[in-house]
Amino acid sequence: MRKVITMTVLCLMVFLMVVFMVSCSKNTSSDLAVNATTTGTISGKVVTSDTGIGVGQAVISLGGSTVATTATDGTFIVAGVRQGNEQIVATRGQDVGSTTVAITAGEVSEATITIISQVTNTVSAQNVRVVGRMVDAVSGEGIDGVAVQITDVGKATMTTLWNSSIADFATFFPQNVPEQPAGPNGPEHHGYFYFENVTPGVHTFKFSKTGYFDKQISMDISTTQRLVNETMVYDPKATGMIAGYVSFDADGLLAGDTANNDGSFNSATEWKASLSLDTGQTTTTVDIDGKVGYFKFENIPPRHLIYQNGVLIDPGYTLTALTTRTINNVPVSFQGQVIHIEVDESKTTISNVKLGGGSLNTNVNPAIQLPAANDMVTAATPLFQWEALSVTTSYVVKVFHIVNADPNTGLGGVTTEVMMERTVNNANTYTYDGTDLMNNEWYALKVFSMTNGVLSSGTGIRFKKVPFLIPTRVAPLDNDQTDPNETILAWNNTDSGGNYVVQLYTTSETAPATGADFSRVIWQYETASAAETNVKLTNSLLLPSKVYWWAVAQKNPADNSPVEFATVTDTSDIDKDGNTAEQVIDCGYFRTAPQPGVPVNPTGVFSDSQVTLTWTDPVAPQDLTGDAVHANHWHHVYVDAETTPRIIYANTTTIGVSNDVNHTLSIATVNQYGVESRLVTVTGTPGTPPAVTFTNWTVSPNTANLAVNTAGSINTSVSFTVNNLGGQAVTGLSVAVTAVGPGSGTDTLVGTVNLSGKGSVNVTIPLTVSVNANATAGQTAVFSFVGTATGGTSQTGTTGISGGGASGTTGLTVTYF
Structure with missing residues (x-):
């Protein structure tokens, strides 16, 4: 049943703003050309008396001369105005305004001039702007899309969102005008229109919008403000209908059929599509005469495409359809859209919708897991592995030969026809027999998923077939002697791409073993990459005078399978399939050299900027573990944190060091294998020779009385500081003090004084002075x-160190009475 909606009135609110545009030239009166020290500046604005809006192109006069013209917003500036009270006048056409401004020399004076109309309801013909708004009489909201015409002058526009560039909204419309809901940039005002440069007078305005009766009114726009309330009646007969069907663009099936899991369709099971118009109306597909996929929208206001100056300002209706179709157990979204739909009164517009965007082929490409892209494949029967998909269990695996590819990257070259193709069901791996794979050649692997006999587009990678090479020991080799503290295991790079694994084994204490005991693994190491071909053993790992076996193997880069070590007996037995790695090793042994005895009685004499070390070698052969000292490497000396030794051929050496810093020097003996003994150390601080001085003298008591013609003795105590200005320590100093004056007295400190390098000691000596x-x-x-x-x-053994000092003015005063 068609519902007829009767809507009430549209209210047109039209508010007029008049802007006069009068051009004028700027003249400067000669009487304004005065000295700047007696002039000021006027900064002002010209506004209308009724709206307070700035008036552009108003002429500013001072003393009967034109001095400025206002900008669009009504502002102006006049400089060089003599100080005092000046009347400034603004005119625009026949409208005029003035004000008096107090001018202060060197300052800016503010002024506002209000223009009052001199001729009631008369405005300049070329400068009237008409602004209006269409609102819904029921909701109070502005209505966009109303065609507005001034029929007698041929002007036309359409209501739309308020354009803030016209002016501030509140300037033109009272606060009681309803606002639309806020948009992304604040409140949005809809339903507005405006005309520029309308001739003043009575004009005929026509307003029309589909679904409503046209409205025509006469309006006098000579006044500065006019509010018009009119009623526009909705025409219930002015509606139409949009109808049609929805189908899939790929296969033409109607959007009401549901796809079965096998890809077939059951038209008895309806699956509806959702449709919507840009007006907000919605519906779904329905059955019409036993057919699915049909829809209709009723009571649609008529609408036609409207162009203005070649620009489409009313695009008609837009219809959108959405649905989801399950294909191979995968939901797939489809959508379609029809634009620029026109509707006539009491007619049906047919708009069929084609759904696209999805894919009827939902086969998913499986990701290849083995081998990796650009991998070096060594296995004779390589394993291919890919992602197991939930939508299918059938896959097709293909291998292609890439002829003349770049040997390093596999790029370029020509891909041949398929050299191997297999269908794999219920599994995501395949082991290729590899009989036609050639070493050092590039190949392409591609894996497809398959559903109902349809292949996916496939996923592909490149790989290179390379021979599996055995890494070979470089050093140490069989029976080599190594330093237990500095043993480096090294091997060659096979360029096969896999990481290397190294193992170390113990055997007997000193005798070479006949073979490695692989159950006695004391250390294992795996390299971080295939480029790493050596490793240094830690100092604490090896002991002197022992035999060690070591082996190196390489992981299969195809599957990174673990390495299982065993004795190499016949290289022809090497397992090349990569499933196990026994036999794929190189194994041998080496000796650790004996360690010599340590230096005996090490001493160090620390003097000025140097230290002299002395020591003796071990006195018995067993201290050197039976090995002679190497002829060219007698001793090693390290200063502080040095890692490179100083090679010393004798049992003494003098080494330059920094003064006033505590140093540690380490000494080792070296045997014929380059093995160091344990280190012995000497510590000390070098410095400049001692220099003894006395400072900080005090005497207590420092006064005394004595009768005239009498000789006497005065008991006092002398305190002072004994200093060593040199960097070397000094010991055993004997300290004495002597009185100098009309008498005598000498006394010596009990005991001796010891001073560190650049150290000091405070001493006090009791003293009897004979006066x-x-x-x-x-x-x-x-x-x-x-x-x-x-x-x-001194610390270097130098004797006879001496020094001293005088008290200066500090002394003892005796007064005779």
Whole structure:
């Protein structure tokens, strides 16, 4: 049943804004050309009295002379105006306004001039802008798409979203005008239109929109503001219908059939497609006369394509259809769209929709897992493996030969016809017999999934067939002697692409073994890459005077299978299929050299910027483990953290070092195999020779009284600091102090003083001073003091170190009474 909807009124709100555009030239009066020190600047704006909008192209006059023209927003600037009160006038056509401005020299004065119309309801013919809005009488929302015409002057436009470049919205429309819901950039105002440069007077306006009766009104646009309320009645007969069917573009089936898992279709089971118009109306496909896939939209307002100046401003209706179709147990989405649909009154528009975007072939390409892309395949019967898919269990495997490919990358070349093709069911691996694979040649592997006899597009990789080579030991070889602290195992690079695995085994203590005991593995190492061809054994791993066996093998790069070590007996037995790796090794033994005894009685004399080391060799042959010391490598000496030894041929050496730094020197003996003994160390700090001085003198008590004509003794105590300014330590210093004045006195510190390099010691010596007699009362006797240090020995063994110092002005004063 067709519903007839009667809608009430559309309300047209038209608000007029008048903008006068009058051009004028800028003239500068000669009486304004005054000195800048007595002039100021006016910065102002010209606005209308009714709306407060800035007035563009208004003429600014000062003292009867034109001095400026306003910008589009009504602003202006006049410079060089003499100070004082000046009347400034703005005119636009017959409209005029003025204000008085107080000008201050060197400053900017603000001014606002309001223009008042001198002729009521009269505006400039070329500068009237008409702005209006169409709103829904029921919802109060603005309506876009209303065609607006001024029939008597041939102007036309269409309502749309408010254009903020016209002016601020609130300037033209009262706050009680309803707003649309907020858009991404804030509130959106719909249903607006405007005309530029309309001649003032009474004009005929026509408003039309499909689904409504046309409306025509007369309107006087000479006034500055006009609000028009009109009623437009909805025409219930002015509707049409859109109908049609939905089908799949690929096979033409209607969008109501459901695909069975085997790809066939059952038209008895309906699977509906969803459809929608850009107006928001929706529906689904239905049965019509026993046929599926049909749809219809009723009560659709008429709509036609409208062009303006060659631009499509009404594109008609847009219809969209969506559905999902299960193919081979995989849901596949399809969609279709029809645009530019026109609808006439009381008629049906047929718009059939073709669904595309999906694929009726849902076969998935399996990812190849073995071998990897650009892999080096060594196995004679390589294993191919790919991703197991849930949608199928059938696959097709193909191998192609790439002739004349780049030997390093496999790129280029020519791919031959299929040299091997196999169908694999219920599995995701295949072992190729490889009889036609040639070493050092590139091949292409491609794997397809298959459903209902249809192949997927396939996934492919390149691989290179290479021979599986045995890595060969380079060093140490059988019976080689190595340093137990510096043994490096090395082998050749086979370029087969697999990582290497190295094992080390123990045997008897000293005698060579007849073969490796693979159950006595003490160390195993796998390289990080196929390019790594040596490894250094840690210092703690090997002991001196022992025999060790070692073996190296390479993993199969085709499957990275573990290596299983066993004795090599016959290289013809090498297992080339890569499933196991026994026999694919090279194995041999080496000896570790004996370690000599350590140096005896090491000593070090640390002097100025150097140290002299001395030691003796082990006194008995057993200290060298029965081995003679190597003729060219007698001893090794290391200074501090050095890793490269200094080679010393004698039992003593002098080495330059930094003063005032504690150094550690390590000494080792070396035997004929280049094996070092354990290290012995000497530590010390070198420095400049000792230099002894006395400072910081104090005397307590430092005053005394003595009767005239009387000789006497004064007991006091002298304190001072004994310093060593040199970097070498000094020991055994004997320290004494002597009074110097009208009398005498000398005393020596009990014990001796020891000083470190650049060290100091505070000492105090009690002293009795004998004072000579004096016959004059009030006379004073002043004594100073001299200290001496003798008998010291430096850290280098130098004796007779001495030094001292005087008290200076610090002394003892005796007053006679």
